[in-house]
Amino acid sequence: MTLAEKLGQLTMAAAGHAVTGPVIAGDSVEAIKAGIIGNLLNLMGADHVHAMQRLAVEQSRLHIPVLFALDVTHGYRTLFPVSLAEASLFDPEAWALTAREAAKEACADGIAMTFAPMIDVSRDPRWGRSVEGPGEDPWVGARMAEAKVRGTQGAELASADSLAAVAKHYCAYGPVTAGREYASVDISERTLREVHLPPFEAAVRAGAASIMPAFTDLAGIPMTAHAALLDGWLRARLGFEGVLVSDYNAIGELIRHGIAADAAEAAALALKAGVDIDMMASCYRNGLPVALNRGLVTLADIDRSVRRVLALKERLGLFDDPYRRGSAPETDAAIARRRQLARDVAARSIVMLTNRADALPLEGSARTLALVGPLADASAEMRGPWWAAAGPEGQVTALEGLRAALPRSEIRYAPGVAIEAQDTAGIPAAVELCDNADAVVLCLGEAAAMSGEAASRAHLGLPGQQRLLAEAVLERARARSKPAIAVLFSGRPLIVPWLIERADAVLAAWFLGSEAGNAIAEVITGRVSPSGRTAMSWPQAVGQIPLFYGERPSGRPANPVDHYTSKYLDAPNEPQFPFGHGLTYGRFVLSDLTVTPETLQEGGALEARVAVSNEGRKAAEETVFLFVHDKLARVARPVLELKGVAKVRLQPGERGSVRFELPASELRFLGMDLQPVFEPGEVEILVGPCADRKQLLSTTIRLSA
Numbered sequence: 001m002t003l004a005e006k007l008g009q010l011t012m013a014a015a016g017h018a019v020t021g022p023v024i025a026g027d028s029v030e031a032i033k034a035g036i037i038g039n040l041l042n043l044m045g046a047d048h049v050h051a052m053q054r055l056a057v058e059q060s061r062l063h064i065p066v067l068f069a070l071d072v073t074h075g076y077r078t079l080f081p082v083s084l085a086e087a088s089l090f091d092p093e094a095w096a097l098t099a100r101e102a103a104k105e106a107c108a109d110g111i112a113m114t115f116a117p118m119i120d121v122s123r124d125p126r127w128g129r130s131v132e133g134p135g136e137d138p139w140v141g142a143r144m145a146e147a148k149v150r151g152t153q154g155a156e157l158a159s160a161d162s163l164a165a166v167a168k169h170y171c172a173y174g175p176v177t178a179g180r181e182y183a184s185v186d187i188s189e190r191t192l193r194e195v196h197l198p199p200f201e202a203a204v205r206a207g208a209a210s211i212m213p214a215f216t217d218l219a220g221i222p223m224t225a226h227a228a229l230l231d232g233w234l235r236a237r238l239g240f241e242g243v244l245v246s247d248y249n250a251i252g253e254l255i256r257h258g259i260a261a262d263a264a265e266a267a268a269l270a271l272k273a274g275v276d277i278d279m280m281a282s283c284y285r286n287g288l289p290v291a292l293n294r295g296l297v298t299l300a301d302i303d304r305s306v307r308r309v310l311a312l313k314e315r316l317g318l319f320d321d322p323y324r325r326g327s328a329p330e331t332d333a334a335i336a337r338r339r340q341l342a343r344d345v346a347a348r349s350i351v352m353l354t355n356r357a358d359a360l361p362l363e364g365s366a367r368t369l370a371l372v373g374p375l376a377d378a379s380a381e382m383r384g385p386w387w388a389a390a391g392p393e394g395q396v397t398a399l400e401g402l403r404a405a406l407p408r409s410e411i412r413y414a415p416g417v418a419i420e421a422q423d424t425a426g427i428p429a430a431v432e433l434c435d436n437a438d439a440v441v442l443c444l445g446e447a448a449a450m451s452g453e454a455a456s457r458a459h460l461g462l463p464g465q466q467r468l469l470a471e472a473v474l475e476r477a478r479a480r481s482k483p484a485i486a487v488l489f490s491g492r493p494l495i496v497p498w499l500i501e502r503a504d505a506v507l508a509a510w511f512l513g514s515e516a517g518n519a520i521a522e523v524i525t526g527r528v529s530p531s532g533r534t535a536m537s538w539p540q541a542v543g544q545i546p547l548f549y550g551e552r553p554s555g556r557p558a559n560p561v562d563h564y565t566s567k568y569l570d571a572p573n574e575p576q577f578p579f580g581h582g583l584t585y586g587r588f589v590l591s592d593l594t595v596t597p598e599t600l601q602e603g604g605a606l607e608a609r610v611a612v613s614n615e616g617r618k619a620a621e622e623t624v625f626l627f628v629h630d631k632l633a634r635v636a637r638p639v640l641e642l643k644g645v646a647k648v649r650l651q652p653g654e655r656g657s658v659r660f661e662l663p664a665s666e667l668r669f670l671g672m673d674l675q676p677v678f679e680p681g682e683v684e685i686l687v688g689p690c691a692d693r694k695q696l697l698s699t700t701i702r703l704s705a
């Protein structure tokens, strides 16, 4: 291979599909033929992908196939709920299944790699990218990473329906300063290892083909050039042999980070740190030849990365058959099954935050329904901030879903206001709709583009004039003694205490994808009992952020009658809703926690059982969390740490149980030297419906050497 051909394999350019056909941004198809671009992102459609592939395979000197990549984050054409919504399922099998289906659909269009899963732990809802990931908990992040990698890559990476997974964004992208996108990150080595690395470790162990470093720096070292964490942690320590692909233009941005003087230096820093593919900066193509001349890199450095890229293409089966993906259209039955899965998963992703006096489900008695709000009939918004090949039309809206579910009811609809605009002229008409309605459903929230990349927010309330609309509607509903239900659409927990206080029931519907409206209707009408549990704590005030359940204890824990304790003068410490919160149409009572053995040795395992009974009037699924708290350790442990989740579905009046098994090794922690230790002493085992200590059953066991 010539140097230019080698650097081509290390280059990823963006393609798009213009009216006249596929175009490569800032480049030409000549580059593919010349072999100086080996990887493309953002090209969609099997015809276009294959046409481009033919240029590489038939017309380039070495006939090396192109790797086609795209952000297939929560579905390709059929959209599943956004990741933070799906996290509410706490169900690795479901996570794997949606990833499998997304992979099949994308592969049928010729794609071979997805920039997913996004497994960045986020404890800051100001950060818009919270929507793309698993929420605040590292254990959940790790389980989601494994499930998504397994689902995306399938049993065999070379299969026509397998995608290479790119776990991103490595790492500690979530704690950007003040929740501001792309800002600097500065956290302790311990938090890095305990909170932000575990999901990536899980992704590597699950066999992720690729990893993408984050845009951000960690204490002054941009991740794109972080040799210790890329080459050191990932490759040397975890044995990761896959491809590191930079984020979009991230190698070029090393210059603005202030650690490289020019493209040659930037390219050398990234390559030396272990980054194999340069996405969109052209620093490798243009800068590495200069860096070679200056002695900043060697040919061996370049060859190492080229081998890794070629090995990935080989594993994907591209050399055997570059047209394997995208050669067989999917059957209608396969597409219909996928759509059904999207509906089931969407319904299970909904988190019922409140339900006063059993306002929900509405059941058959609601003959006339007033549906109000700018998100009631907003197909494009249901997609969330990534949508791959899903067009703006075609997502089922709440209006459509409710009309389909309640064909004999009259459903009157008024948006009232737009999502963000200031115009309030539509409010009176919307309020009037409530007059003759049996119930009111308010569909409120963010636009999809208000979360995702480059979508940090400093105010986490409802945008525009939605509060004005909601207050007017709530007042009218109350005056008429009609139930008012709020459905919240958002890519993050919102801060809406006034709404929580005044609506009869509130559902967090996040962005649920293609089947959003049907899923919402199923929950509202009671055909499905909500079972989602929030994977992020909901704050009561922005000043509480970062807010998460797994804090360390304070030496001066909050005490309302003691001034000098850890609290706010003007807000409570408690979240509006804790991690794991979510109501169902059942009423579950947990009792009889038993944990054995009472004394546990390092090689052993503990078993916890708890009885669960449904004392409500409806069948439902309960989610039970197992937390631990190491009460006395040389390094203070978090007040709660999640170690397991179990589910049980019970009929009204039925009694069942859930069981957890936990290897003692899970009770190790990083000691003072950051090495894992199993420290003898007492450990509290806590089991219950969410991370609110008051709702947990607990018992204490002993660890012994």
Ligand code: NOJ
Pocket (backbone or CB within 6 Å): 071, 115, 168, 247, 248, 453
């Ligand atoms: C930038 C984003 O940070 C990353 O998540 C994404 O995969 C790339 N752009 C490619 O679209």
